[in-house]
Amino acid sequence: MDLLAAEFFNWAVIARVWPMLWSGLIQTGLLCLMLIPIGVLGGILTMMLATSRYRLVRWPTLMAIDFFRSFPPLVLIIFVYAGIPFLGVQVPAMGAVAVAFFLNASSYYGEIYRAGMKSVPKGQAEAARSTGMTAWQTFAFVTFPQAVRNVLPDLLSNTIELVKLTTLASVVSVPELLHSADLARSLTYNSSPLIVAAGIYLVVLWPLVRLISRLEHRLR
Amino acid sequence: MESWERFVFTFFNAEVAARYWPQVLEGLWVTIFAGVAVVITGITLGMLLAAARTLGWKALNVPILIFVDVFRALPPLAIILVLFFGLPNVGIVLPSLVVLWIALGAVLAAFSEEVFWAGITSVPPGQWMAARSTGMTFGQTLFMVVMPQAVRLAIPPLTNRTISITKNLALGSAIGVSEILGQANSALSMSSNATPLTMGAFLYVVVFAPLIMASRLLERRYSWGNH
Amino acid sequence: MLTPTGTATAQGFLLEALQIRKTFGQTEVLKGVDLQVKAGELVFLIGPSGSGKSTLLRCCNRLEEPDSGTLRLDGTDLLAKATDINQMRRKIGMVFQSFNLYPHLTVLGNVTLALRQVMKMTRADAEARALENLELVGMVEKAAAYPAQLSGGLQQRVGIARSLALQPMLILMDEPTSALDPELVESVLAVIKALRDRGMTMVIASHEMNFARQAADRVVFLEGGQVVEAGSAEQMFTAAQHERTRQFLRQARH
Numbered sequence: 001m002d003l004l005a006a007e008f009f010n011w012a013v014i015a016r017v018w019p020m021l022w023s024g025l026i027q028t029g030l031l032c033l034m035l036i037p038i039g040v041l042g043g044i045l046t047m048m049l050a051t052s053r054y055r056l057v058r059w060p061t062l063m064a065i066d067f068f069r070s071f072p073p074l075v076l077i078i079f080v081y082a083g084i085p086f087l088g089v090q091v092p093a094m095g096a097v098a099v100a101f102f103l104n105a106s107s108y109y110g111e112i113y114r115a116g117m118k119s120v121p122k123g124q125a126e127a128a129r130s131t132g133m134t135a136w137q138t139f140a141f142v143t144f145p146q147a148v149r150n151v152l153p154d155l156l157s158n159t160i161e162l163v164k165l166t167t168l169a170s171v172v173s174v175p176e177l178l179h180s181a182d183l184a185r186s187l188t189y190n191s192s193p194l195i196v197a198a199g200i201y202l203v204v205l206w207p208l209v210r211l212i213s214r215l216e217h218r219l220r
Numbered sequence: 221m222e223s224w225e226r227f228v229f230t231f232f233n234a235e236v237a238a239r240y241w242p243q244v245l246e247g248l249w250v251t252i253f254a255g256v257a258v259v260i261t262g263i264t265l266g267m268l269l270a271a272a273r274t275l276g277w278k279a280l281n282v283p284i285l286i287f288v289d290v291f292r293a294l295p296p297l298a299i300i301l302v303l304f305f306g307l308p309n310v311g312i313v314l315p316s317l318v319v320l321w322i323a324l325g326a327v328l329a330a331f332s333e334e335v336f337w338a339g340i341t342s343v344p345p346g347q348w349m350a351a352r353s354t355g356m357t358f359g360q361t362l363f364m365v366v367m368p369q370a371v372r373l374a375i376p377p378l379t380n381r382t383i384s385i386t387k388n389l390a391l392g393s394a395i396g397v398s399e400i401l402g403q404a405n406s407a408l409s410m411s412s413n414a415t416p417l418t419m420g421a422f423l424y425v426v427v428f429a430p431l432i433m434a435s436r437l438l439e440r441r442y443s444w445g446n447h
Numbered sequence: 448m449l450t451p452t453g454t455a456t457a458q459g460f461l462l463e464a465l466q467i468r469k470t471f472g473q474t475e476v477l478k479g480v481d482l483q484v485k486a487g488e489l490v491f492l493i494g495p496s497g498s499g500k501s502t503l504l505r506c507c508n509r510l511e512e513p514d515s516g517t518l519r520l521d522g523t524d525l526l527a528k529a530t531d532i533n534q535m536r537r538k539i540g541m542v543f544q545s546f547n548l549y550p551h552l553t554v555l556g557n558v559t560l561a562l563r564q565v566m567k568m569t570r571a572d573a574e575a576r577a578l579e580n581l582e583l584v585g586m587v588e589k590a591a592a593y594p595a596q597l598s599g600g601l602q603q604r605v606g607i608a609r610s611l612a613l614q615p616m617l618i619l620m621d622e623p624t625s626a627l628d629p630e631l632v633e634s635v636l637a638v639i640k641a642l643r644d645r646g647m648t649m650v651i652a653s654h655e656m657n658f659a660r661q662a663a664d665r666v667v668f669l670e671g672g673q674v675v676e677a678g679s680a681e682q683m684f685t686a687a688q689h690e691r692t693r694q695f696l697r698q699a700r701h
Contacts, residue, residue: 003309003310003311004310007306007309007310008306008310066429066432066433066436067425067429069383069428069432070383070424070425070427070428070429070431070432071387071421071424071425071428072387072388072389072390072401072424072428073387074388074390074391074393074401075390075401075417075420075421075424076421078401078417079417079418079421082230082414082417083227083231083414160292160293161384163295164294164295164296165295166295167295167297167298168297168391170297171394178295178297178298178301181298181301182301185301185305190309191302191305191306191309194298194301194302194305194306195302195306197298198294198298198299198302201293201294201295201298202290202293202294205293205294206289206290206293208293209289209292209293210289213334216338217338217341
């Protein structure tokens, strides 16, 4: 038992590396603030392209969605990170992460929005159009709000996945929480920093996970 | 144009590709093997946990819920690192492939438990009543009447989740598992060329794209009954 | 935007649909149908299921695009490219068999949405107008309720208020009571009657023959995508000229 405590709950080590963990946490927070809107809004764009009236727009979009959904996000991040310099631009690791996440997340969010739009009965759009509302107004005020309500648990769940995905940025040395924790581990030869990082993720994400479960049961 | 040529040389170098293809291909078998193992154990465990919840015993439900919530909330990479670096220091030494399998298996079990549970609770109570009223036991009802229906309901969300989680096999490269990315990375540093990475990415797409399309078909087949 | 043409105004038809054709896939649902409605008339569209009544109504406000034919509202050509169909739809109300109320908005919200978005009314004006119209259909106490909390009959009344509030020239009703329990049908028919007494022009596709006998001015019998017979309500119900019409009316009575 002592061994467990010394390895995983070593307060001395934790106290020493806390500043590193804290700055990692901030980085993760910033990453989320940047990436979640990118994904959520990118998803709306993707959904609109995927439900376009024009086959020339729809098909490539659907193929792209399936392509980016079949790419492990880690591989995508590494690829973009290694590849972007060849476009002549020097972007910091964060930029590569942002691009990779945009491609990955908007495919996932796009699929969810698409399912949501499909679940809204056709009669809703008809009713709105029959009162003279334009296609845009109908989308914004009648069909899209209902689509979002219908898939809210999936949207939230995907957002939680995004938060967890930020840990992948550690592989390209973005100093987010897990990266800092792992660095601390290698410096102290002790796993407590990792436990603290895991604990932080738990504290932040557990309530959201519970919330989703409850939402899912209520909407059923 | 010069940078385009450099791009092709770095990412699509035929010579490097020929030399390292066998190595990267080896990673494919590891990925497939680990993937099958994770999927089978994860889904089976998830189903059993969901079945256990139907008993309604608090003593069982509380640990199950804690397990499920924890493994749904933690980032898989964090779980992998904690197990990989922490266990040896408390005397448990496991090969990295086993660590990967345990970590991802637990995550899949947690998510699939939730999906199966949602399926079970969606089966109309009338089904239980009908079966019990003909004298079937709780266990018989569960496994012969309710579960089959719950599984049908669970298939669309489950296929999605399973694919997401198995893509995390790429994380194995972080702890030295010789799956696709792991092999590609080592070939990358040996050759100082990113072409193995392209090959690895290609292999992943080859593995997962059909799975994704198959899951779309499965979803459509099992979905219209739902509404 | 209203550009009256000579012929239409001269004949005094508010809504004129001539030789409307519509094909879905392989099936020709409307095979050259005429519908002419004068201001203040209540026209009943009757006919078996699949006869094209619903499609005809939806062609009238271009929810379905007619393949060919003419469509004029108070003289304005609705099919012309220059016509702003969204503004024109304001003048044609529609009530649906499945109500199609917006579930995420309150009753009041359902009525004010188009007032604010299409007619650009201010919130205060829109709410005032909405409440007036809810009053007309007897739903003003439920203004803050959500559609899910209302029975079918009440929802349909809100649906009627929603199109009334735009002050349309006429209202198209596609089987307004077919999805309602029998006890609730009466209340909706009462609202329709009240509208008729106030002079609202309406075209109603429905199976409610008794109501048609009491309240309709003209009846149009549609079968297989064609008008079999059309005439005044009195004439159709007592002395229809076609055997098929008489047959249909006999069956419907039971």
